[in-house]
Amino acid sequence: MHDPSLIKVGSCYYGFSTGFEGGPGNGSITIRKTCDTTITTGWTYVGTIWNSVPAWITTRLGSTPPNIWAPDINYFNGQYYLYYGASIWGTNTATMGLATATNIEGPWTDQGEVTNVNYPIDPNVVWGPNNIPYITWGSWTGNGINMHVLDAATGKLSTTDNNLWHIGNGLENSTITSNNGYYYLLGSRGNCCSGVNSTYYTVVGRSTSITGPYLDENGVDLNSGGGTTILTGAGPEVAGGGADIFDDGSVKRLAYHYYDANNAGSETLNVRTLFFGNSARTGAADWINVSAPIYTPITGGTVTVSSSIENFGWLKSTVNDGQESSVSGAMGWSSSNSLTTNHTEWVQLDMGTNKSFSQVKLFPRTDGANKGYGFPIDFTIQLSTDGTNWTTVTTKTATPLPSGAQVYNFSATTARYVKINGTNLRTNPNDQNAYRMQFAEIETSGMNSGNLAVLKPVTASSSYEGSDWFTHRVNDGQKNAVYGSKGWSSNSSLTTNHTESIAIDTGAVQSISKVDLYPRNDSATQLGYGFPIDFTIKVSSDNVNWTTVVTRSAYALPGNSVQSFSFTSQSARYVKITGTNLRSNPNDNNAYRMQLAEIEIY
Structure with a gap:
C-alpha cells in the first residue's frame, strides 16, 4: 500500500493508496479493507474509485497519467471526500482533484479540479480553529508545502479567503494533527519510489498557529531546512514515509509505507501510535512521539514437539531460526515418520511471556520434488497462557499441497504458547509414502506489547x-x-x-x-x-x-x-x-x- 490514507468506519478500516500503473481502473486510486484489530493485516481488495481516469486530468496534464497518486480520505457533511494528486513522473505539471461518495466503498463521483498551483500532489485536510478546514499540498518538486482554507460546503478551495501559506520547504506528503495548543506538521524528506534505494525519512515541526511557522525541536523553521526526524527511514523499514495521521477511536495513529528490505523491497504498510509528552529525543515538553509499530513479528521461543527425527538437517531448533526455506543443515522440523499409520503430531513454541498474537505463518519444506510434502492436511492452531488450557484460533481441513507460505490471521489473542496440531498427515510419494509433519519455518506476529508508559503524562x-x-x-x-x-x-x-x-x-x-x-x-x-x-x-x-x-x-x-x-x-x-x-x-x-x-x- 503506497502513500496510504486510512479511515476507520465502524469496526473496520479502509485504506486508500496510489494506483497501480496499468492496473485496475487504469491506475486510479485503490481501495482496501480490513477488520483486523492489528490494522496492518487482513487487507482485502475492494476496488478502485473509477474505471478510468477522468478526461479533465488528461486535458490538464497533456496526456493521461499511468496512475493517480497519494490520496487523502476524509468524512464531513455526511459524505466522504477523497482528495488526490495527478502528474506524470519526471514533469513539473500536476493537478489536485476531488471525488465524493456517500458510501465508503462507492460509487465515487469525481468533482473535478481543486487546484493546479505549486505542484499540488500529496493533499491532506486538517481542521483548524472555529471548525474551519484547511488543505495542505506540495512537494520539493514545487516549492514545498502550501496551505489554503477549504470551503466546507463544497470541499473546494475557499473563494472568500484566498491566503496561500507556505509552511515547509523541501518536504512532501504533509500531514497535520493538533494537541494541547500545538499543531504538528509531519512531512517526508529525501526521495521515494526507488525501492530499497529510496531515501525518504519523516520529520516534524510544531506551531501554535495552524498556518505556521512550524519549528523543529531546535527552533529551526521548516521553511529554513528545519525538521526533527521521527522516522529515520533506516532498514529494514527502508524509506518510511508517505505518512497519514488518522483517528482510531480516541487514539491517533500514523500510517505510512516503507520498502521491506527483508522481503525483496516490497511496498509495505505499517502503523504506529502517536502520543504526546516529553520528547523522546530531547526531553522537551509538549512534543509528538511515535511508538514502535503496533504490529510486529514475535520472534524466538523454545520449541517442544511430539517427536523429532533430529537428523539429516531436520532439527527442531531450526523451525524458528529465521530461515524460511529448507537448506542443508537447517531443513526445519520433521516429526518421526510412520510408513503405515496416519497419526497425530504437534509442535509448540513457548515465547516466555504473554504476548498478543494475531497471525501464524507456516512455511512448508521447499527442497526439490519434496516441496510442500509434510504439510498437514487437517490441523489446528491453538494458543495458551499456561500451556495447559488451550484456545483454538484456526481449524483447517482438506488443506491442498502448498506451494508457498501459508498465513493464518485471527483476532488478537493474549498467549504465551503457540501449538500446531496435525490430525491428518500427508504421505510423501517421493519418500516411501511415509506419514510425517514437517515445516521449514514457523513465524508468529501480533500486536506490539510495548511499554505503554513511556513519555506519557x-x-x-x-x-x-x-x-x-x-x-x-x-x-x-x-x-x-x-x-x-x-x-x-x-x-x-x-x-x-x-x-x-x-x-x-x-x-x-x-x-x-x-x-x-x-x-x-x-x-x-x-x-x-x-x-x-x-x-x-x-x-x-x-x-x-x-x-x-x-x-x-x-x-x-x-x-x-x-x-x-x-x-x-x-x-x-x-x-x-x-x-x-x-x-x-x-x-x-x-x-x-x-x-x-x-x-x-x-
Whole structure:
C-alpha cells in the first residue's frame, strides 16, 4: 500500500493508496479493507474509485497519467471526500482533484479540479480553529508545502479567503494533527519510489498557529531546512514515509509505507501510535512521539514437539531460526515418520511471556520434488497462557499441497504458547509414502506489547525536582538511575513515615496486565533505597474509580533488577503506585522517601 490514507468506519478500516500503473481502473486510486484489530493485516481488495481516469486530468496534464497518486480520505457533511494528486513522473505539471461518495466503498463521483498551483500532489485536510478546514499540498518538486482554507460546503478551495501559506520547504506528503495548543506538521524528506534505494525519512515541526511557522525541536523553521526526524527511514523499514495521521477511536495513529528490505523491497504498510509528552529525543515538553509499530513479528521461543527425527538437517531448533526455506543443515522440523499409520503430531513454541498474537505463518519444506510434502492436511492452531488450557484460533481441513507460505490471521489473542496440531498427515510419494509433519519455518506476529508508559503524562503526590530527580524522568526509557536522569523522588521527611503516590496516564483505555518498577541503582550504598515497603498498584479507566490489582507488604530491599508485578488483564488508562509504608535511607539521614528509577506498563 503506497502513500496510504486510512479511515476507520465502524469496526473496520479502509485504506486508500496510489494506483497501480496499468492496473485496475487504469491506475486510479485503490481501495482496501480490513477488520483486523492489528490494522496492518487482513487487507482485502475492494476496488478502485473509477474505471478510468477522468478526461479533465488528461486535458490538464497533456496526456493521461499511468496512475493517480497519494490520496487523502476524509468524512464531513455526511459524505466522504477523497482528495488526490495527478502528474506524470519526471514533469513539473500536476493537478489536485476531488471525488465524493456517500458510501465508503462507492460509487465515487469525481468533482473535478481543486487546484493546479505549486505542484499540488500529496493533499491532506486538517481542521483548524472555529471548525474551519484547511488543505495542505506540495512537494520539493514545487516549492514545498502550501496551505489554503477549504470551503466546507463544497470541499473546494475557499473563494472568500484566498491566503496561500507556505509552511515547509523541501518536504512532501504533509500531514497535520493538533494537541494541547500545538499543531504538528509531519512531512517526508529525501526521495521515494526507488525501492530499497529510496531515501525518504519523516520529520516534524510544531506551531501554535495552524498556518505556521512550524519549528523543529531546535527552533529551526521548516521553511529554513528545519525538521526533527521521527522516522529515520533506516532498514529494514527502508524509506518510511508517505505518512497519514488518522483517528482510531480516541487514539491517533500514523500510517505510512516503507520498502521491506527483508522481503525483496516490497511496498509495505505499517502503523504506529502517536502520543504526546516529553520528547523522546530531547526531553522537551509538549512534543509528538511515535511508538514502535503496533504490529510486529514475535520472534524466538523454545520449541517442544511430539517427536523429532533430529537428523539429516531436520532439527527442531531450526523451525524458528529465521530461515524460511529448507537448506542443508537447517531443513526445519520433521516429526518421526510412520510408513503405515496416519497419526497425530504437534509442535509448540513457548515465547516466555504473554504476548498478543494475531497471525501464524507456516512455511512448508521447499527442497526439490519434496516441496510442500509434510504439510498437514487437517490441523489446528491453538494458543495458551499456561500451556495447559488451550484456545483454538484456526481449524483447517482438506488443506491442498502448498506451494508457498501459508498465513493464518485471527483476532488478537493474549498467549504465551503457540501449538500446531496435525490430525491428518500427508504421505510423501517421493519418500516411501511415509506419514510425517514437517515445516521449514514457523513465524508468529501480533500486536506490539510495548511499554505503554513511556513519555506519557505523570502526576505525583510530591516531587523533589532536583539533583537529577524529576517527575518526567520516571518514564523516559532510562531504566537505570544515571546522571541527569535518576528517576522520580518524592519529597522527603527526616522524621515521619508517610504516604506518597505516582500515576501515569497511558492516553487511552487499553488492556494492562503488568507493571515493572525499577529501583534506584545509582550507587552500591543507595541500591534499592526509596523502594516502598508497603504499597499498592491500582488501575482506573477514568482517574476517579480505582481497582487495586497488586498489594505488597513487608517488601524486601530490592537488588539491582526490575521488580515485575503481573495481574489479570484490566481495561484501564491510568496506573497509580501508592507507597503506604516508606523505607528510610540510612545512607541519607534516614530520610523517608519514595523513589523509582523507571516505571513501565504493559
